[in-house]
Amino acid sequence: MTIIDTRTPDPKRLIPGATGDWEVIVGMEIHAQVTSRAKLFSGASTEFGAEPNANVSLIDAAMPGMLPVINEECVKQAIRTGLGLKAKINHRSVFDRKNYFYPDLPQGYQISQYKHPIVGEGTVMVSVGPTKDGSFEEIEVGIERLHLEQDAGKSLHDQHPTMSYVDLNRSGVALMEIVSKPDMRSSEEAKAFLTKLRTILRYLGTCDGNMDEGSMRADVNVSVRRPGESFGTRCEIKNVNSIRFVGQAIESEARRQIAILEDGGTIEQETRLFDPARGETRSMRTKEEAHDYRYFPDPDLVPLVFDQAYVDALAAELPELPDEKKARFMSDFGLSEYDASVLVAEKAIADFFEQVADGRDGKTAANWVINDLLGALNKAGAVIEETPISPAQLGAIIDLIKDGTISGKIAKDLFEIVWNEGGNPNEIVESRGMKQVTDTGAIEKAVDEVIAANPDKVEQAKAKPSLAGWFVGQVMKATQGKANPQTVNALVKQKLEIED
Known part of the structure; x- marks a missing residue:
């Protein structure tokens, strides 16, 4: 496949080297665990945190004679995700066997999709920034494909001095592998893309995006080149489990490759791991090619086929997605691009804001949610789902300011009281003599x-x-x-x- 590079080198993105500037090229393969109570080909639970090997069916353990049966909910979730990525939905797709040996892969192969994935090309609009003036740069990152596959188990190497244990709870869990095109030119663009993709998945409800639990992981492909030259040799950094680490891994790998090339060396295509403690990548193995996996159609699974009416029915049920919500917030509430971007970053935050802004001035509501509520949550190390202040309570504080009952300064004190003690803001103002003096x-x-x-x-x-x-x-x-x-x-x- 020939990949055409349509982006003009951006001077702001270039990395200075000893012998001139370099451009970094980044593409990603994101493994997103499908939100489903059962696995891709069995009825075993997908519950996180269960005792080792508690969620394992005979199919997951690859017992002889066991046949996989597709989980329709996982198919629907993949289609919903494809629609959210504005991608082509393929009415016919094929499951293949990807053959390789690993102790936590009981079958000796992974059921995946190769030449005929369920979702084809799509696009994600990514806002990079903000800059000092609060503006954003919009870039378009292409999606190459999305395919369904089953996850492997987990090897535990620290439970015994001489042996490794295997936990098969994850074996057979449905994954969506989302493959981007090599359209990113900096660590900041890559982090912004991964953040936006996770936001879309969470809005759709197709993946919870909890990278610390392993339900979303990124394989990051990095290469460098002189501006205007063809693509260089890429290295793949496997299983990066945080957005911050993605940025650090790209920076480290780009510097490593630049140093080798400027010394007259060549880059070997390989798979590497990122060590957060040392802030560097290290070699894992020589990168495999597709033929190394000996792909062939899984004989136990017929092709997956559905019609456009099936897709249309799922499309009709999609929620409002981040880009549309952001545009509506700017239009309906008169918010700045920065404020709207902050509010739509998490669906729970957007929902909270809309409840506060209902019947009130949108800009005032946004200021209180962004500056006071999110500021307090950040200080407490908490997330919006853990807020001790409800939308009704915050809305009541804003109403008390608007009708002149309290001043802005008193409102800050009232917010602290409600945050720490709870209660009805109106009753607190009355009982504690906090009313504004208007005499x-x-x-x-x-x-x-x-x-x-x-x-x-x-x-x-x-x-x-x-x-x-x-x-x-x-x-x-x-x-x-x-x-x-x-x-x-x-x-x-x-x-x-x-x-x-």
């Missing part, structure tokens, strides 16, 4: 006292009107933040004879 007479008295106590500042403020803000701050402090800020500001300027 002009009381505020005027506080303004007069501050001015009388600081005659030197008064003369300075008359010469430099911007110092009026100091008086406003002192009045707010004296009233414990309860005075209406707009009223305080107006009275301070009136008393100091400062014109707007």
Whole structure:
């Protein structure tokens, strides 16, 4: 297959070497575990964290005479994913046997798809950034294919001093292997692509994307070349299990290859592993070619065939995806591209925001969700599903600001109380005397006292009107933040004879 490179080298993406600039070329093969309660060809459970070898059927253990039966839900999930990737859905696909030996592969082969996958070419639009001005660069990453295959088991090498154990709980679990085209030109682009792909899968509900549990893993293909030259020899970095490690692995491997080439050496096509502790890749084995696996159609499985009506029915049930949701948030709520991007990054965050913004100003709701809620969650090391504040509670805080019951400063204090103690924001404001002071007479008295106590500042403020803000701050402090800020500001300027 001939791959045509259509991207013009970007000076911002080039890596400086001792003898000139280099361009890194990145493609990925992502293994995403299908969200399904049963495995691809058996009824065994896919539950994570079960006791070793608790979720193993006779089919998964490759007992003689056992025949695989396709799980239709896994087929549907693959089609849904293909639709979400704007990819071609192939009405006819074939399962093949990929032959290789490994202790945790009981059959001695993996049931996969080779020449006839269930999903063909597609595209993913990726936003790289933001830059310092909050803008993003949009790039298009092509999808080469998506095919279904079964996972292998897991070898455990640290349970016994002289033996390795095998856990077959993962054996036979359905995987979608999503193969990208070599369209990425930096570690940042690769991380942004993997982040976007995981977001799409989570929106679709076809994979939970939990890389720390192994339900999503990336094989990263890296090569380097001089700008304008043809593709170089690639090396594959296997089973990278975090987006941060993907970026580090690409940076390390690119530097390694550049150093070899600048010394006059050649790159050997091989499979490598990334060592996060040392921040470097190391050789694992010489890269296999397709013929090494001796692919042939699995004789126990007939071709998988469905019609367009089957695909259309699944398409009709798809949820709103991140790109469409982002565009709607910008249009309906007047949000910036940055704010909308943050909110749609996780479906749970987007859903939370929409509940808060229902009937309220979208920009105000976005500011509270992004700056206060997500900021507090990040500080606590928690995720949106663990938030102690509900959309109704946050919405109530915003309503109290809007109707003048509390000031913005009091609202911050109220947020902290609700975060730590829970409760109804309206009742908390009443019971703790947190209502904003709107009595002009009381505020005027506080303004007069501050001015009388600081005659030197008064003369300075008359010469430099911007110092009026100091008086406003002192009045707010004296009233414990309860005075209406707009009223305080107006009275301070009136008393100091400062014109707007």
